[in-house]
Amino acid sequence: MLPEDVVSAILSLTSPLDVCAFSLVSSTFRSAAEFDVIWERFLPSDYQQLLSRLDLPLKFSTKKELFFHLCNSALIDGGRKSFRIEKSSGRKSYLLSARELSITWGSDPMHWSWKKMAESRFPEAVELITISWLEIHGKITTQMLSKNSKYGAYLVMNISRRAYGLDTIPSEVSVKVRDRVSNGMAYICRQDIKKLKMDSYCMQREQFPNEREDGWKVLVSLRIMEFCVSYV
Template sequence: MSEENEMSSFSMLPEACMSYIFSFTSPKDACIASAVSMGFKSAAESDLVWEQFLPSDYQDIIARSVSPVVYSSKKELYFHLCDSPLLLDGGKLSFRLSKSSGKKCFMLCARELSIIWADTPRYWNWKTLTESRFAEVAELLSVCWLDIHGKMQTRMLSLKTNYAAYLVFKILENSGGLYSPSKASVKLVQQSMVQVEGENNTVYLKQPPLGQGSWIEVVPSIHGRMPKERRDTWMEIELGEYFNDEGDEGDIQMQLLETELLHWKHGLIIEGIELRPKED
């Protein structure tokens, strides 16, 4: 049977049957199917299909949103959650979906992170930025010891998914001391506080100016991850990754640490730490 005949035979199936089949594909496949013919469009855009692409707990997540979520179909809701991150739990947490996979992405705001000396006004300043999704960001005024922690329960994440954690930040023009290599890690910590899995990576918040005298002595060789600019104009640096298997393992602990070279640092603004699928 030719491909054309196979498509014709498929289109003769009841719409509910076609929707059921499309629900086992992917958001991308469903969008392609809806563009093939009017017969496919109705089936591929049905709530039955797009309900399967949404997280099983999406209703509970929407209920935690600080603002109402209005939608007329499950497909509209899906793309709303992809393109317009929700603020949850009083604005402490940001949530969105990965457009390609429907996997959950979260960002902890700076206030939900454990930042050493963050409540000491001479070291850190809490301020509002219009370009931030959160009410407050943390501005580094002056420290020599940088220690930032974040924590999230694995049960909140999508199952069978390899996640990466990213520190989301900005560097001010008059910044200083941020060329130093930092140690970053993403570790699984169980209730017993026993670390059962993790990695340590070298990262840079700002790329060292190679070949400029004194920095060659401080950073003799540059081996580590460098920051990248995001679509939302913030910068990010990958701290590490973790495969979330069954979602009941414990807590994911994310850390960025610079306590060795002890240069005085300033001009760093922290928005939060984001956990999203590695392929996103």
């Protein structure tokens, strides 16, 4: 049987899921799978900085415990962002709060209502009252993301049954990474989605929202674009 330090060195070259699976093989693998050297490799290289940005400090005694803590979404930067790592790979993902976005007339109470919503993970959310021109911008630095990873940009929202006008025409969506810009079209509202998808031309050219059942509410997650992060 190989020594535990050799086993741990081998396990550190695999993935978090592989380590958990190998820990069931024998007591040696199970013991080696607890080594900090393994789980520190799976943690983001900037995890110390991320810990300093958490709104609520984490209590942990091992790197494995820290890894699984960070697999659950946690608020950072004064509740303006949510962060977590992917359990299978350790890749980072972020969710920006409404306060972190640039929204057309977002500070005008005639158009938007800022409030605390029980279904939102953030301290504050915003509700659209009425508007004739809707434009939303979000920004994040690629250095915050995991390198050599494929990412998707999504708009997550809760659409009221009384909402109107969002399904009249598709919206323009785009993602800019450095000097590259990807443009597309997307329907924001879920109304008549099945009917629209019957049109093969629409299916090829436009994006549609995905509905996620979460208790009584329906959250719509709209994929805007996919992009790859590659930096030194």
